[in-house]
Amino acid sequence: MTTLSTGHSEITVSNPVDMAEELAGANDWAVERHSDHELTMFISGQYTEMQFRVFWREDFKTLQFACLFDLRVPEGRQSDIYQVIGLINERMWIGHFEYWSEEEVLLFRHASLANDPLLGGIGEDHMVTMIETALGECERFYPVFQFVMWGGQTPAEAIESAMLECAGCA
Template sequence: MSIELIRKPQQIANPLKALEAAAAGLEFEMERAGEYELHVMLPGVWRDIGLWFTWRPELATLQMGAPLDLKAPTGRVDEASRLVVMVNERLWIGHFDLWAEDHSIVYRNAALLTAEGGLDAVQGEALIRAASEAVDRFYPAFNFLIWGGKKPDDALRASLFETQGNA
């Protein structure tokens, strides 16, 4: 007689449910775009921020993006790429990309989760807040480069300017 182990299929928790709970707790608008995609709209300092989340259960990966709705002009792609590198050196979580196809600038982040898809509302809120802080902090740098005609060093320096005290 032999003993055969039977593996039960694991229930994979969809982390988008935790993100929905986090967004609801922060009172942000959201829309489910299918079983594996969630869109969240949050107010930003410079503009509203549209986040998208995509869950890939077969990879146990949650991907997030926040397009800035800014595109580098063809003649300034090298300068925009340099600014992306300079900005990314200052980020601890996530990164900005300059997409090759249309030169749009996007904040991105990803989370590798357990095979069960574990994510709680606190982690979801941290992902949302990290995106919001990165976009709010560095949107002006990309705007100064693209619309203000500044060089990458000057655009970054201008965006990192912080006032002291209150007027």
């Protein structure tokens, strides 16, 4: 699991995108701010570079994350990718993976509602947990996609190979 630095004892901002930008700065991630309600963070993962996009919908009080990784689906492997996404998503508790065929983009996406006035919106702990969750799921399942696309494994074989739990220590 990825643990983020906040750089502050407490971040207090009303726009969650501002908070995400501060967290990116505290973790030395490059940021491209598109608007008051959207930004992209560029994060180096264990396996690949990720574009981590944050979207705030004020009208719905919803914060959405989309984590795209640099992984192209080879010609003829789209049906296997859809199958492995289905098998992976069955295991997901929060968020889901998608493949956008027109853009040829594989991504993890999830959202959080912030419309409970008693909770006061998206706080720092909430933001950190959402980002850590998305990064953790991308890191956990990236090898599965690699095994299917480049390792010649079936979706079931890839999940079994990548999801082995090690016991003990070497």
